[in-house]
Amino acid sequence: MRDKDNILEVVNLKTRFFTRRGVVKAVDGVNFELRHGECLCLVGESGCGKSVTALSILGLIDSLAGKVVDGEVRYNDLDLIKCPPDKLRHIRGKEIAMIFQDAQSALNPVFTVGDQIIEQIKLHLKVEDKEAKDRAIELLREMGIPSAETAVNSYPHQLSGGMRQRAMVAMGLSCDPQILIADEPTTAVDVTIKAQILDLFNELKITRKMSLIFITHDLGVVSEIGDRAVIIYAGRDVETAPVSEIIESPKHPYTVGLLNCLPDFAKTTDRLVSIRGTTPDPTALPQGCTFHPRCPRVMDICQQQEPQSIRISDEHIVSCHLYN
Amino acid sequence: MLDHEILLDIKNLKKYYPVTSGLFSAHVGDVRAVDGVSFQIKAGGNLGLVGESGCGKSTLGRAILRLEEPTSGEILYKGKDITTLDKKGLRELRKELQIVFQDPEASLDPRMTVGDSIGEALIIHKIVGEKEREEKIVELMKQVGLEAKQADLYPHEFSGGQKQRIGIARALAINPSLIVADEPVSALDVSIQAQVLNLMMDIQQEFGLSYIFIAHDLSVIKYMSHRVAVMYLGKIVELGDKKEFFQDPLHPYTEALLSAVPTLQSKKRERILLHGDVPSPLAPPPGCRFHPRCHKVMEICRNIEPELIEVSSGHQVACHLYD
Numbered sequence: 039m040r041d042k043d044n045i046l047e048v049v050n051l052k053t054r055f056f057t058r059r060g061v062v063k064a065v066d067g068v069n070f071e072l073r074h075g076e077c078l079c080l081v082g083e084s085g086c087g088k089s090v091t092a093l094s095i096l097g098l099i100d101s102l103a104g105k106v107v108d109g110e111v112r113y114n115d116l117d118l119i120k121c122p123p124d125k126l127r128h129i130r131g132k133e134i135a136m137i138f139q140d141a142q143s144a145l146n147p148v149f150t151v152g153d154q155i156i157e158q159i160k161l162h163l164k165v166e167d168k169e170a171k172d173r174a175i176e177l178l179r180e181m182g183i184p185s186a187e188t189a190v191n192s193y194p195h196q197l198s199g200g201m202r203q204r205a206m207v208a209m210g211l212s213c214d215p216q217i218l219i220a221d222e223p224t225t226a227v228d229v230t231i232k233a234q235i236l237d238l239f240n241e242l243k244i245t246r247k248m249s250l251i252f253i254t255h256d257l258g259v260v261s262e263i264g265d266r267a268v269i270i271y272a273g274r275d276v277e278t279a280p281v282s283e284i285i286e287s288p289k290h291p292y293t294v295g296l297l298n299c300l301p302d303f304a305k306t307t308d309r310l311v312s313i314r315g316t317t318p319d320p321t322a323l324p325q326g327c328t329f330h331p332r333c334p335r336v337m338d339i340c341q342q343q344e345p346q347s348i349r350i351s352d353e354h355i356v357s358c359h360l361y362n
Numbered sequence: 363m364l365d366h367e368i369l370l371d372i373k374n375l376k377k378y379y380p381v382t383s384g385l386f387s388a389h390v391g392d393v394r395a396v397d398g399v400s401f402q403i404k405a406g407g408n409l410g411l412v413g414e415s416g417c418g419k420s421t422l423g424r425a426i427l428r429l430e431e432p433t434s435g436e437i438l439y440k441g442k443d444i445t446t447l448d449k450k451g452l453r454e455l456r457k458e459l460q461i462v463f464q465d466p467e468a469s470l471d472p473r474m475t476v477g478d479s480i481g482e483a484l485i486i487h488k489i490v491g492e493k494e495r496e497e498k499i500v501e502l503m504k505q506v507g508l509e510a511k512q513a514d515l516y517p518h519e520f521s522g523g524q525k526q527r528i529g530i531a532r533a534l535a536i537n538p539s540l541i542v543a544d545e546p547v548s549a550l551d552v553s554i555q556a557q558v559l560n561l562m563m564d565i566q567q568e569f570g571l572s573y574i575f576i577a578h579d580l581s582v583i584k585y586m587s588h589r590v591a592v593m594y595l596g597k598i599v600e601l602g603d604k605k606e607f608f609q610d611p612l613h614p615y616t617e618a619l620l621s622a623v624p625t626l627q628s629k630k631r632e633r634i635l636l637h638g639d640v641p642s643p644l645a646p647p648p649g650c651r652f653h654p655r656c657h658k659v660m661e662i663c664r665n666i667e668p669e670l671i672e673v674s675s676g677h678q679v680a681c682h683l684y685d
Contacts, residue, residue: 083551184638198639199415228414229578230636233622237635255552258624285626299556301585302625309563310585312556316521 044112045249046072046095046134046217051109051119053087053094060321064090064104066273069347072217077243077250079260079281081296082270085317088253089139091270092219094119096136097126113217132162135215139222141202145194151178151205152190155212162213177208182238200231207238211246219251224259236262257300261285266353269293272318272328275347279354289356291333327359335360368441369540369572370403370426375435377418377425381644393643395421397596398435400670403589405539408566408573410587410604412580412619414640418596419576420464423542426574427459428452439540457487460533464545466525470517476528477503477513483535502531505568506561523554527561534565542574547582559585580623584608589676592616595643595651598670602677612679614658650682658683 041047053065065087072078080088093099094106095118111118113134118126130136138144146154155174159165165173171190178186181204194202203223210218220239224232240263243250252263260267264281269290277290288294295313315332318324324331330340339359347357376399378392395418403409413419424430426437428444437444444455463469470479481499484490490498500510506527517525526546533541543562547555559582566573575586583590584604591601592615600613611617618634636655641647647654653663662682670680 083553200639228640229580229622230414230618231639232624233633233635236624237633256624257552258626261626262624296552297626299552300581300626301556301559302581302623302627309560310556312560313553314557316523316554317551 041071043073044071045074046251047110047112048091048095049110049112051091051094051106051111053090053099053104053106055104057103057321062104062320063273063323064320065094066323067109068268068270068273068275070268070275070278072249072251073266075243075247075249076265077239077252077263079264079267080251080253080270081255081257081260081267083255083317085320086270087273087320088270089221092136092221092251092253095219096130096134097121097123098130098136128162131158131215132213133215134217134219135210135213136219137206137210137221137223140226141199141206142194142226144206145202147194150191150193151197152192155190155205155209158209159212173212174208177212178205180211181205181208182234183208199227200234203227203231203235204238207235207242211242214246215248217249217251219253221253222255223252224254225256232259239263257285257296258302269296272323273320274328274357275355276329276358277354277356279356283354289350289354289361290329290358291335291360292329295332295334327357367404368402369405369407369439371436371438371441372402372426373400373436373438375399375422375425375437376433377421377430378433391644394596394646395643396425396432397643397646399593399596399598401591401598401601403540403572403574406566406570406572407589408575408587410583410590411574411576411593412578412583412590413593414578416640416643417593418643419593420544422593423461423544423574423576427461427542428455429461453487456483457536458538459540459542460536460538461542461544462526462529462533462546465549466522466529467517467549469529470525472517475514475516476520479517480513480528480531480535483532487536489536498535502535505534505565506531507557521554523550523558526550526558530558530561530565534569537569538571540572540574542576544576545578546575548577548579555582562586580620592619595640595646597651597680598678599652599681600679601670602679606674606677612673612677612684613652613681614656614683615652618657650680 048070051065051068055062055064068091082088095111106119152174156170159170159173175186175190178189183189183201183204224235260281267281267284268275269277271292277293288297298311313332326342327340327345330336345357345359347355348361349355350361375396377396378394380389381391383390411419425432432445477499480502481495484495499513508527547558577583587604589603590607591598594615600616611620618636621634634657638655649665650663650668653659668680668682670678672678673684
């Protein structure tokens with residue numbers, strides 16, 4: 039049963055894609071819980087399964103290519119994985135909304151930004167055209183878009199990258215969702231715009247009291263916005279802890295490696311400590327711990343046995359044989 | 363010779379792209395991608411070029427190699443102006459100046475084995491004979507951390523980080539003295555970024571070459587460069603030695619850039635939030651180009667464009683605050 043502090047629980051989620059080259063285990067047993075009003079960051083490198091996790095939660099995995107093969111996503115009294123599509127359609131966008139990485143390709147170029155926000159409002163809420171439009175303008179204004187009355191009638195190409203991203207956030211928030219999933223919303227924008235968007239999210243966290251899942255590969259962003267973080271490697275969660283603990287006392291060798299890779303974090307200006315090798319082929323994951331071929335502290339057991347997640351303190355969970 | 367250690371001296375370089383309109387393609391204006399840039403690079407020194415997208419940093423990098431024809435200005439390489447070189451001279455120049463592109467995916471020919479890609483420049487410049495060429499390719503691949511047997515593979519068989527290593531090997535093949543690296547790690551994952559940055563540092567130590575390192579990521583710039591130049595809308599607004607630059611940034615735009623970078627430090631810098639977006643380079647604002655977004659804007663900034671002046675040894679800034 040779901041803990042009352044948690045608004046969403048993901049348990050042992052497994053998503054596979056069936057390709058000609060073999061079965062891709064994109065998500066291979068991810069566990070985390072999202073608490074009321076917190077910002078949870080899913081952190082990992084490209085191909086680790088963080089975006090697929092988000093898509094699986096919302097039932098957006100293309101049924102021709104892949105499938106959620108195991109696990110539960112507990113929301114209210116529902117398991118979203120087993121939820122029938124028409125019921126899920128009422129939850130998606132209304133109660134759980136998602137913002138995609140690339141606003142340029144996520145917005146439809148032949149409709150105005152306003153039309154696209156209004157479409158979503160009218161789909162989920164029973165309101166008149168006029169009211170929906172007013173609501174869209176109000177949202178754009180809340181996102182800090184200057185002259186929202188004109189922006190609402192603009193086509194995506196008429197807006198700058200930062201403005202488009204704000205419009206995407208406005209769309210995500212249009213039906214007052216309980217949970218907002220943001221997939222790398224700051225990756226495609228410049229650093230000064232990134233700062234603006236991060237500040238916007240920090241504000242929304244307070245004003246809207248919503249729960250946020252923030253997907254990113256950038257630990258700097260995590261430290262700016264996250265309350266807790268889940269580090270994902272090769273489709274599995276390897277470490278979960280409050281952000282300050284992740285940064286100050288990381289436990290999993292992969293987390294340690296990720297932090298050391300950052301020129302910002304490195305104490306000296308000498309060589310960066312890099313993680314050797316590359317992320318494994320998801321059609322042929324290594325035996326035992328999936329990180330062992332790259333791990334600087336690898337032991338015999340790591341090559342044979344998959345580590346279980348261990349709770350090393352109230353808030354800190356790590357999957358590594360070092361802590362057995 | 364007087365400035366024997368100055369490798370590259372750029373004087374008032376401009377690159378405009380004409381904008382035309384209508385049936386007869388009337389010239390209606392210019393996109394001023396690079397609008398009067400001057401700086402010098404010493405042999406063995408690295409310049410980090412930082413700025414937001416559209417500020418002209420890539421165009422500048424390409425213009426230095428004459429991959430883009432500069433509109434005006436001088437590029438003195440070892441004291442010789444290369445903007446007037448003919449085709450033959452340009453080919454000679456390519457032995458000295460090389461580039462590593464941002465997207466390793468797009469910069470390698472998918473139908474050539476990587477061995478052939480790396481060896482292509484050796485053939486064009488007739489540097490080594492056929493037999494030595496094989497040896498040289500193997501040597502280059504080892505230098506960038508790849509295995510000799512991988513020379514017969516095609517680009518799609520490599521990961522992103524490996525492709526970037528191949529791009530670096532290609533640039534290294536003819537022993538250049540300057541490599542323009544245009545966002546070489548921004549398409550790579552963090553764990554791979556560190557590997558490639560380390561590789562580039564090792565190569566510098568071994569070959570004693572210089573880099574112009576173009577990036578939007580200030581922490582990467584901090585790691586890779588000796589001097590840093592900040593570009594905004596086609597102009598350099600601040601140029602200084604790395605240490606001074608990061609400790610004591612002068613230009614309000616630099617301050618804002620530094621404060622905008624998400625950091626892991628628990629003691630956060632107070633963030634200076636810039637409003638709005640970078641204006642169009644087709645019609646840059648009058649006066650100081652940064653004034654509509656500047657948090658320290660004064661009356662004079664709206665009318666008069668500030669010159670790049672030296673405020674302390676080697677530290678230049680273009681801002682009326684320091685007039």
